[in-house]
Amino acid sequence: MASAFRIIIVGGGIAGLATAIALRSLNRKIIVLEQSSFNREIGATISLQPNASKIVERTWDLSRLLHEKGSMMDEGFQVYSLDGELQFRIPLSTTEKYGAERMLYHRVDLHDALKERATSDKWPGEPAQLHVSSRVTHCDCEDGVVYTESGQTFQSDLIIGADGIKSVVRDSILGTKVPALRTGHSAYRMILPVYKLLTECKAFCDVVDPTASYTTMIMAHNRRMIMGPARNGSVYSIVAMVPDEGINEDASNTSWTTHGDIKKMRETFADFPEWARSPLSLVADGEVGLWQLRDIDPLPTWTKGRAILVGDAGHAMLPTQGQGASQAIEDAEAVGAFYADIASTIAGKKAPSFEQIKTINEKIFACRYQRATTIQQYSRQAAKPATEEESAKIKMSPSEFMDYNCNYNGALEWAREQEKNQEKDVEVSVIGREVKAGAQEVSV
Ligand SMILES: Cc1cc2nc3c(=O)[nH]c(=O)nc-3n(C[C@H](O)[C@H](O)[C@H](O)COP(=O)(O)OP(=O)(O)OC[C@H]3O[C@@H](n4cnc5c(N)ncnc54)[C@H](O)[C@@H]3O)c2cc1C
Numbered sequence: 001m002a003s004a005f006r007i008i009i010v011g012g013g014i015a016g017l018a019t020a021i022a023l024r025s026l027n028r029k030i031i032v033l034e035q036s037s038f039n040r041e042i043g044a045t046i047s048l049q050p051n052a053s054k055i056v057e058r059t060w061d062l063s064r065l066l067h068e069k070g071s072m073m074d075e076g077f078q079v080y081s082l083d084g085e086l087q088f089r090i091p092l093s094t095t096e097k098y099g100a101e102r103m104l105y106h107r108v109d110l111h112d113a114l115k116e117r118a119t120s121d122k123w124p125g126e127p128a129q130l131h132v133s134s135r136v137t138h139c140d141c142e143d144g145v146v147y148t149e150s151g152q153t154f155q156s157d158l159i160i161g162a163d164g165i166k167s168v169v170r171d172s173i174l175g176t177k178v179p180a181l182r183t184g185h186s187a188y189r190m191i192l193p194v195y196k197l198l199t200e201c202k203a204f205c206d207v208v209d210p211t212a213s214y215t216t217m218i219m220a221h222n223r224r225m226i227m228g229p230a231r232n233g234s235v236y237s238i239v240a241m242v243p244d245e246g247i248n249e250d251a252s253n254t255s256w257t258t259h260g261d262i263k264k265m266r267e268t269f270a271d272f273p274e275w276a277r278s279p280l281s282l283v284a285d286g287e288v289g290l291w292q293l294r295d296i297d298p299l300p301t302w303t304k305g306r307a308i309l310v311g312d313a314g315h316a317m318l319p320t321q322g323q324g325a326s327q328a329i330e331d332a333e334a335v336g337a338f339y340a341d342i343a344s345t346i347a348g349k350k351a352p353s354f355e356q357i358k359t360i361n362e363k364i365f366a367c368r369y370q371r372a373t374t375i376q377q378y379s380r381q382a383a384k385p386a387t388e389e390e391s392a393k394i395k396m397s398p399s400e401f402m403d404y405n406c407n408y409n410g411a412l413e414w415a416r417e418q419e420k421n422q423e424k425d426v427e428v429s430v431i432g433r434e435v436k437a438g439a440q441e442v443s444v
Contacts, residue, residue, distance in 0.1 A: 004027050004028060004029040004126075004351065005027060005028045005029070005157055005158070005351045005352060006028075006029050006031075006144075006155065006156045006157045006158075006351065007023055007028060007029065007030045007031070007156060007158045007159075007160065008033065008139075008144075008146045008154050008156040008159050008160070009030065009031070009032045009033070009162055010033050010139070010146065010159065010160065010161055010162060010163045010167075010168070010169050011032075011033075011035075011161070011162035011163035011164060011167075011311075011313070012032045012033075012034030012036075012038070012115070012130055012132070012162075013111075013162060013164055013311065013312075013328075014110070014111065014114065014325045014328050014329070015162040015164075015310045015313070015328035015332060016032055016034070016160065016163075016310075016311070017032065017111070017114035017117075017118045018114055018118075018310075018311075018329050018331075018332035018333075019160050019162055019310055019331070019332040019335050019336070020032055020118035020128035021060050021114065021117050021118045021332065021336075022060075022332045022333055022335055022336025022337075023128075023160075023336055023339060024123070024124075024125035024126060024127065024128055025124075025125040025126065026125055026126060028125070028126055029126065030118075030128035030129065031129050031130075031131060031154060032118070032119075032128055032129070032130045032131065033131050033135075033136055033146065033148065033154070034131065034132050034133075034134060035133070035134065035135035035136070035163075036132065036133070037132050037133050044106075044107050044189040044190075044191060044237055044239065044289070045104055045105065045106055045107065045191070045228055045229075045230040045237035046104075046105055046106075046107045046325055047074060047102055047103065047104050047105075047228075047322045048105070048110075048325060048326050048329070049102055049321075049322060049323060049326045049405055049406055050094045050095075050098035050099060050100035050101060050102060051098070051100075051326055051330065051405060051406050051407075052325065052326035052327075052329040052330060053101060053103040053326075054099055054100035054409075055329050055332075055333045055410070056103075056110075056114075056329060057100070057103070058100070059333065059410075060117055062113050062114075062117055065113045065116065066103075066105060066109065066110070066113050069105070069106070069112070069113060069231070070106070070109065070230065070231035070232035070234065071103055071105050072103070072104045072105075072213045072229060072230065072232065072233070073101045073102070073103060073104075073213060074092060074101070074102040074103065074104050074213060074214075074215055074228070075092060075093070075212070075213045075214055076089065076090050076091040076092040076214050076215070077089075077090055077092065077214060077215040077216070077217065078214060078215075078216050079216075079217045079218075079219060080207075080216070080217070080218045080273070080276070081219065082218070082219070082220045082272065082273070083273065084207075084218075084273030084275065084276065087219075094406060097406070098406040098407060104213065104215075104228055104229070104230055105230060106191075106230040106231050106235065106237075109230075110325075115130070118130075134148050134150070134152070135148060135149040135150075136148055136149075136163065136168055136169070137149050137168060138168055138171065139159050139161075139168075139169055139172045139307060140172070141172055141173055141304040141305040142304075142305040142306065142354075143306075144156045144157055144158070144159060144306040144307075146159055156306070157306065157351045157352060157357060158306055158308075158339075158352075158357055158361075159306055159307040159308070160307075160308060160309075160310055160335065161173065161307060161309040161310065161313045161314075162309075162310050162313060162328075163313050164311070164313055165180045165294060165295075165296065165313070165316040166180065167309065167312075167313035167314075169307055169309060169313060170299070170309055170313050170314070172304075173301070173302070173303065173304040173307050173309065174299065174300070174301070174304075178297075178299065179296070180316065181294055181295055181296060181297065182244060182292070182294060183244075183293045183294060183295060183318060183380070183383060184243055184244050185241055185242070185243060185244060185318075185383060186241070186242055186243075186244050186290055186291060186292045186293060187239050187240065187241045187242070187290070187291045187293060188238075188239070188240040188242070188260045188265050188288050188289070188290055188291075189237070189238070189239045189240075189260075189288070189289045189290075189291060190237070190238050190260075190283045190287055190289070191230070191235050191236065191237045191238075192235065192237075192238070192283065193234070193235055194210045194211055194229070194233060194234055194235060195234075196282055197210045197236055197279060197282070198210070200282060201278045201279055203275040203278050204276070204278050204279055206275065207275050207276075208227070210229060210233070210236045211229060212229070212233070213228075213229060213233070214228065215227070216228065218272060218273070218276050220271070220272070222242075222243050223240070223241060223242050223243070223272075224240075225238060225239070225240045225241075225269070225272070225276060226238075226239045226241070227239070236279070238279060238280075240265065240269060240280070241293075242265075242268050259285075259288065259290065260288035260289060261290075262280075262283060262284070262285060262287075262288055265280060265288060266280050266281065293318055293319065293383075294316065295317050295318050295379070295380055296315070296316045298315070298376065299314060299315070301365060302314040302369070303358075303361040303362060303364070303365045305354065305357075305358055305361075306354065306357050306358070306361075307361075308361040308364060308365065310331035310332060310335060311324075311325075311327070311328030311331060312324060312328065314331070315327060315372040315373060315375075315376045316376075317375065317376040317379040317380070318379040318380055318383045319379070320379045320380075320382035320383045321379045321382060321401075321405065323375050323379060323405060324379075326405075327372050327375060327376075330368070330371075330372070330408065330411070331368055331372070333410055333411055334364050334367055334368050334410075334411030335364055337410060337411045337412050338360050338363055338411065339360060342356065342360070363415075364411075366415075366418075367411050367414060367415045367418065368411070370418075371408075371414065374404070375404075375405060378401055
């Protein structure tokens with residue numbers, strides 16, 4: 001009798017939906033359990049770097065759908081100082097160098113496109129089922145059972161922990177809670193209709209064209225504004241980063257995303273150029289989100305038995321490299337690639353054994369850990385002056401790091417490169433031993 005490969009994905013954010021896309025196939029039953037009802041998103045844009053945009057737009061065939069929703073290619077960035085002077089303007093085209101563009105989306109559009117690609121029957125493979133308002137409390141990583149707050153249990157062969165920075169699957173894998181670390185920064189985020197900027201913020205539009213596909217930054221010592229368009233230039237997103245202590249957080253909030261106090265926000269940016277802060281007076285109460293920026297330390301592992309972590313659950317990082325969602329997408333592609341041969345195409349094939357699942361999860365972890373951790377650490381280092389210990393860890397310059405981030409062509413190629421490098425390391429260490437042996441002989 002046909003025995004489907006049963007997969008439970010905990011969390012329907014970018015990582016969870018992306019993993020559902022990467023895993024969907026014949027003879028697989030995928031259920032995504034999402035705690036929210038998906039109707040509370042305060043607008044913001046999100047960028048995908050070339051390493052991830054090529055997976056989303058090409059491998060998963062979402063280019064047309066995202067284009068219809070108004071995706072934009074980021075054409076460059078410009079930086080202004082606190083006194084309003086243009087510091088530099090750099091056009092950016094990454095296709096030639098990295099094989100894809102840096103793309104800008106409205107977060108809701110990217111999320112909706114991933115959701116459609118994971119759950120609609122328009123694409124090949126069994127569509128994933130999405131259960132909203134299903135909050136998971138814990139799971140049994142050996143037996144593959146997932147428990148929800150409402151008392152439901154789900155039996156599975158594979159559990160994907162895509163439940164973000166406060167992951168409960170992570171608690172079950174590690175047997176302990178991992179603190180999300182304060183970074184000293186928070187970000188107000190808001191999105192404005194461009195017609196409103198054009199009609200009511202002339203001073204701003206005289207300096208920045210809000211319809212142009214450019215990322216604009218205004219930098220002060222401890223605050224910065226990062227802005228850019230979305231939806232074909234019809235809306236404009238502003239992220240305003242501030243030190244934590246300047247703001248009134250709602251301590252009872254369980255997510256670290258809450259509504260921002262617009263009065264406080266305007267006061268915090270009072271010394272910014274008049275044109276730069278003028279859009280802040282266009283937003284009303286309830287239209288500004290406040291995002292406390294947290295990350296986690298690298299974990300000892302992401303996997304145990306049938307369970308594995310993806311996205312922020314495994315490696316939450318700061319947005320300074322714009323790589324959080326991109327790394328989640330790389331994780332998802334890796335899970336799809338390593339499970340590609342398992343019970344996918346032959347109807348009636350038995351579900352994979354515990355040993356098979358455990359071994360594949362360990363291979364995914366081995367392939368992904370070093371890369372995601374390096375990017376996570378660099379993102380933390382870029383947010384604040386690094387301690388000596390931290391800067392000793394990462395030796396790359398920003399442009400070398402950009403190459404490291406963006407020169408990526410999927411998990412299997414990366415794993416092959418890792419293997420080759422390990423072989424080189426073995427050769428080097430053998431030579432090293434010989435040299436040392438020789439030196440000892442000399443000293444004797
Ligand atoms: C200010 C800011 C700007 C950013 N900008 C960028 C950017 O431009 N580019 C980029 O690549 N990244 C960016 N990031 C990072 C990026 O948003 C995250 O890395 C990415 O969203 C992680 O996706 P995720 O699915 O792993 O986690 P999340 O987006 O947190 O999704 C987790 C999902 O799991 C659900 N969930 C949680 N717990 C449970 C549970 N117990 N049971 C069931 N469901 C649960 C949640 O409701 C949620 O839907 C930014 C982050 C910040 C803070």
